[in-house]
Amino acid sequence: MSSIVFRALASTLVLAGCAVPPSSEPRREARVEGQVTLAGPAVGNAYLFLFAPDEAPPEHRGEPLYVAAVPEVRLTAGDSRFGFSGVGPDVYRLWGFLDANGDADLTVDVLAQPGAGDWVPESSVELNVQPAQTLPVELALPRRVRRPPPAFQVVEQGEAGVVTLTDSATALTSFTVRSDGFGLLRGDAPRFFVRLADADGDGTADDVNGDGVVDLWPQFFLRFVPRPGQTGPLDSQGRPAQVLVPLLPNATAFLGTLQGDPSQELALESLQLFVIPRAQAVIEEPGKGRVVSTLGAIPVGEYELWAVNEEGGFWFVPNDLGRRTVEPVRSQAQRFRVVHADADAGTGSP
Template sequence: MNSSRLLLLACLLVLSGCPEQAGPGKPSGRVEGQVQGPTALRGDAYVFLFAPGEEPPNGPAAPRHVTAVPELRWASGDSRYLFAEVLPGPYRLWGFLDANGDVDLSVDVLAQPGAGDWRPEAAVALDVPVSGRVEQELALTRRMRHGPPAFRVTGEGTDGGVVSVPDSPLALTSLTVEADGLGLLRGEEIRFFVHLLDSDGDGNADDLNGDGLPELFPQFFLRFVPRPGQTGAEDGGGSSIIVPLVLNPLPFVAVLQGDVTREAAAASVQLFVVPQAQAVSVGTDGGQVLTPLAAIPVGEYQLWALTAEGAFWYVPNVLGHRDSESLRSQSLRFQIVRGGSPDAENPAR
């Protein structure tokens, strides 16, 4: 995975959407083939067609088409998939095998591969001709080590359902997040797996943003959710806007010792808000561009967690809308308010 694009992916990735369907009077082709993976495993395999540049892990990921190979067929040796009516043009083919049975494509944070699941090394480029047929194998060769970094926020300021964070650069705001799979994730003990990033495999920790500090994963940030009429960015709203959070490294220094091969498991981590908003966009070379903003947009935010494998979690999410006491933590909202304003309810500490 191209780690320089992880943050952009997390800002934009949603495994849902409205596929552009072919229909009567429209020319269409078909895409079919075999899903190849470890034969000893069982599970449902999901297959997606994305527009170019929108496939994981390179950017926005709203699939144009979705299909599946059910576990019953996979177990019988029949792993063939089919997209019967596809508008002509270029696409990217991607998918994964849900080995643990915890994927739910109707739930935003559960619509992704988790611990023990299998996915391809990269998406496969293909071109669907008019009234033609494309035969393409999808090889699932990479096993996910860890699942989504599911969490809930604890501590002072969370009881009211809204955490308010002042935008003042003089305010030191911290959040405590606890790993919590909510009984929905399988395959491993739910923990944060803290480690240094070495994306190029040279044995040295990476410094992706050039701040002189090695990148520590998982990464956390607040993502601006604009209301109608809001943009918050100088480019008129063409970028996603984030406010970074720094993970307190002190509890992990003795375990990691600067070694990129080491990993520390943690039940909870402490985060500090960096009072500097950034616009995240795609550069001409396809890489990530971070542009500092003059001010932090006031309004609603989501709290995101992202692993080096590209697994993610954010709050609030759709699980918080379910009528379950155990999922109430997933409806917690985040607001950035003007520092010191009287309407700053439930400020975090």
């Protein structure tokens, strides 16, 4: 998962027919145009995005370089054409979704994603855009999303809206998260849809790290957000690694109910999360894929609390809902901070 969640501002929409300013220089800008192929009813607006090759969903979460849209009024009329004008020559990946439920909001980071009932592609499409080219492309949206994003709030508010943890390698710390759609998400009632992970589809629950504890969906972790002057591990190309602190749901109450069967699913309103006292650096290396290494200590500083479900839906706190000036959602401004264990900041428990 990349360090930036894609946030596509509505004011940056590039619609078909936008003019390219005249220039005395040889034309290098290209145009990408095509149509969306729908597997379901033409209900809702379709949004299209061009990403850098290593930032495109569903594998990654990056910030799009270009945005286009096909409004519902055109889709219902049988016109699914879209276009990106003024595209610089480069390699991109095309991805998008049909907002069938109308609950996507491209001005809010955690709402700028597909939710329950929306239609998405199986994968992004690689495009090699040449100078001055008009490149035709088609994006099929055959898969319907089952669940809404795993929206939540933290039950323990912490002092002054900050949950403080320590970098202690032995302290046992936990807090509780409660599912809540804040009246913004449509589809299933807000819940954590808990199931055993089975990435290879062999019917047996996964234990990726071999610690004897089966892996669960949704997954939770703290993500380090370095401030100016703070440094961390780098990949082979000098880019910052993702630094994550895993969180383990307390499965005592429901693991027996799942009976080791990945096809079973529980809808839970809240979960207790234990902080695993170690940090991991996650990098994407060419030819190797994702490489995970354990750090010697948890970096002190600011963190985001993330939840990711098996369909790639995500939620994190703090987010734009807590930062907006009009009707902010207070719980979504919750911050997370790691301090040294010997600092004068209490025990480290929220």
